[in-house]
Amino acid sequence: MRAMNLVAVAAVLMSGLSTAAAAAEPDGKALYARRCGICHFADGGGTWMLERRLGKSQALLESRADLQAPYIRLIARRGLNGMPRFTRVELPDSDLEIIAAYLTRSGPRP
Amino acid sequence: MRLILPPGMKAAAFDRARQALRRVVGAQWVLDTDEDRETYIDPYAVGTGAAHAPSGAVAPASVEELQAVLRVANEFRLPLWPISRGKNLGYGGASPRMPGTMVLDLGRLNRILEVDEKLGYCVVEPGVGFFELHEHLTKNRIAMEVGIPGNGWGSVLGNALERGFSFRGDHSESICGLEVVLPGGELMRTGMGAMKNGVTWATARHGFGPSWDQAFVQSNFGVVTKMGLWLHPTPEEVITLRVALDQPDDIGWYMDALAPLRLRGVVNGNVQLTTYMMTVIDSTQRADWYQGRDSLPDSVIARIRAERGLGWWNGTVRVAGYADVNEGNLKRVQAALSKHSGREYPFTRTLSAQTPSRGPTVGPLKVANWYGGRGGHMSFSPVVPAVGSAVVAQFQRTRARYIEHGIDYSSTWYLNGRTVTNINLLLTNMDDADLTARGDRLFHALVKDAAAAGYGEYRTHLSYMDEVADTFSYNDHALRRFNERVKDAIDPNGILAPGRNGIWPAAWRKERGKV
Numbered sequence: 001m002r003a004m005n006l007v008a009v010a011a012v013l014m015s016g017l018s019t020a021a022a023a024a025e026p027d028g029k030a031l032y033a034r035r036c037g038i039c040h041f042a043d044g045g046g047t048w049m050l051e052r053r054l055g056k057s058q059a060l061l062e063s064r065a066d067l068q069a070p071y072i073r074l075i076a077r078r079g080l081n082g083m084p085r086f087t088r089v090e091l092p093d094s095d096l097e098i099i100a101a102y103l104t105r106s107g108p109r110p
Numbered sequence: 111m112r113l114i115l116p117p118g119m120k121a122a123a124f125d126r127a128r129q130a131l132r133r134v135v136g137a138q139w140v141l142d143t144d145e146d147r148e149t150y151i152d153p154y155a156v157g158t159g160a161a162h163a164p165s166g167a168v169a170p171a172s173v174e175e176l177q178a179v180l181r182v183a184n185e186f187r188l189p190l191w192p193i194s195r196g197k198n199l200g201y202g203g204a205s206p207r208m209p210g211t212m213v214l215d216l217g218r219l220n221r222i223l224e225v226d227e228k229l230g231y232c233v234v235e236p237g238v239g240f241f242e243l244h245e246h247l248t249k250n251r252i253a254m255e256v257g258i259p260g261n262g263w264g265s266v267l268g269n270a271l272e273r274g275f276s277f278r279g280d281h282s283e284s285i286c287g288l289e290v291v292l293p294g295g296e297l298m299r300t301g302m303g304a305m306k307n308g309v310t311w312a313t314a315r316h317g318f319g320p321s322w323d324q325a326f327v328q329s330n331f332g333v334v335t336k337m338g339l340w341l342h343p344t345p346e347e348v349i350t351l352r353v354a355l356d357q358p359d360d361i362g363w364y365m366d367a368l369a370p371l372r373l374r375g376v377v378n379g380n381v382q383l384t385t386y387m388m389t390v391i392d393s394t395q396r397a398d399w400y401q402g403r404d405s406l407p408d409s410v411i412a413r414i415r416a417e418r419g420l421g422w423w424n425g426t427v428r429v430a431g432y433a434d435v436n437e438g439n440l441k442r443v444q445a446a447l448s449k450h451s452g453r454e455y456p457f458t459r460t461l462s463a464q465t466p467s468r469g470p471t472v473g474p475l476k477v478a479n480w481y482g483g484r485g486g487h488m489s490f491s492p493v494v495p496a497v498g499s500a501v502v503a504q505f506q507r508t509r510a511r512y513i514e515h516g517i518d519y520s521s522t523w524y525l526n527g528r529t530v531t532n533i534n535l536l537l538t539n540m541d542d543a544d545l546t547a548r549g550d551r552l553f554h555a556l557v558k559d560a561a562a563a564g565y566g567e568y569r570t571h572l573s574y575m576d577e578v579a580d581t582f583s584y585n586d587h588a589l590r591r592f593n594e595r596v597k598d599a600i601d602p603n604g605i606l607a608p609g610r611n612g613i614w615p616a617a618w619r620k621e622r623g624k625v
Contacts, residue, residue: 077145087141
């Protein structure tokens with residue numbers, strides 16, 4: 001079962017990569033898939049830990065309505081619990097801004 | 111994190127060096143804000159990470175920029191710590207050994223330069239990750255595979271330089287041809303690459319005279335900017351046996367049964383055997399099973415095993431290649447195992463034409479969450495002979511130490527033909543000072559025990575590099591003296607990775623042992 005989950009995660013990630021390659025400009029969804037999806041899609045370790053801490057409704061970042069850009073920037077640069085930090089070489093500020101903007105509008109809005 | 115200067119370096123000299131580096135790579139690629147420094151701290155450090163805090167990072171975009179960076183470092187005596195992607199998690203991450211060292215981040219050198227399907231090799235730069243190489247192979251339908259470690263987030267080149275491994279064995283053994291910038295800035299290629307037009311650089315292991323590829327593995331003699339790496343042909347069929355062993359000491363007969371088959375190539379991948387831990391981390395944490403401060407009692411381990419249907423040891427044996435050849439090899443494996451256990455083991459068959467190979471994952475990193483809080487992990491990894499009695503003795507000695515220090519035993523054994531590499535996880539919660547201190551004491555005890563038995567570690571965390579290097583003490587540390595004579599000859603200012611794997615240049619030698 002575990003192996004199947006990992007394959008599923010990889011498949012989702014790869015679909016994200018393909019989307020990124022096809023787009024002329026990097027869009028938030030594709031960047032999020034490439035940079036964050038392996039941990040923060042449905043079967044990822046980040047999603048699992050968020051569910052344990054905050055409950056199922058808060059686990060998938062793309063479905064959250066409460067995320068704000070400064071908080072997303074902070075966690076990416078400082079890490080959280082078992083999540084390692086991202087340097088500006090691995091995740092440039094420009095990419096992080098696009099991802100933060102995407103996550104602040106991807107979930108349901110009031 | 112506040113600025114920590116290299117030992118003995120004046121602030122004014124450091125500022126001049128930073129200015130010079132900005133002129134080389136552009137201001138935005140000298141990363142030296144407090145937040146930048148924080149991002150290069152080992153996320154799984156023993157303690158706060160301050161013992162290995164960098165003064166910043168510099169990220170060149172080309173070999174030419176890298177050469178210029180090294181010239182600046184020599185001019186100002188600024189120590190640099192090269193990283194590929196900085197994902198050496200469990201061994202120090204992106205952090206340098208000596209505080210104040212500036213990280214030389216090679217993540218912007220990220221091209222896949224060549225993939226040859228017919229001859230089975232690739233040439234990559236440091237910033238190429240396993241995800242990118244796997245994607246390239248898959249997208250271009252190249253029937254070749256790369257050995258992928260448990261943490262697939264890292265660099266292909268960097269992992270091989272650390273002697274990372276997978277079921278395909280030690281990845282450094284697949285290195286064939288390097289391009290290296292020496293500490294003074296000179297560009298060199300090894301093996302056949304040393305010719306002006308060397309065609310067999312990534313296919314012939316040796317050139318003319320000494321072979322130097324391995325001298326740049328786990329060392330601080332140069333900055334590797336390109337690597338030839340042999341790929342593995344995708345097998346027609348993969349047979350995977352799933353094995354569960356009921357008793358702790360069953361590991362002894364198991365290794366004795368499979369080592370001869372591994373040596374003869376009947377089993378053509380490392381045999382892996384692991385405790386319950388790598389299964390239960392998928393969906394649970396320690397608190398779900400046990401609240402005590404001591405090592406998990408046998409009764410709890412028994413409950414975990416019963417609920418998850420696990421053996422004390424769990425593992426896989428991989429038989430891969432042409433289907434008709436596999437058939438004979440499978441019979442030999444089953445016969446060798448059933449001779450001891452009286453049973454045959456379940457297996458699956460996968461045809462590569464129908465099922466693509468599994469790509470990189472970061473799933474095993476979940477293990478950092480075991481104790482909760484700011485989780486982390488390190489590994490204690492001695493190399494033991496592939497002899498059952500030796501394996502059992504090392505296992506019993508190690509587990510007794512874990513119990514003595516009140517840490518949960520978690521261990522994986524990788525059987526090569528002649529040796530078994532034993533990766534013992536030391537899981538921690540950095541918010542729990544007592545647990546972290548016990549883990550540190552446990553590590554010291556394990557190094558000492560293994561050395562007394564004549565077993566060295568294949569790789570270790572920054573904080574224990576001097577201690578492990580010290581166990582390689584034949585003839586009053588003759589090897590260390592040799593390494594440091596080489597170091598001083600090629601890096602007289604000692605600017606490149608001081609202290610890496612216990613090799614200290616004269617300029618910083620007094621820092622040995624300080625953590």
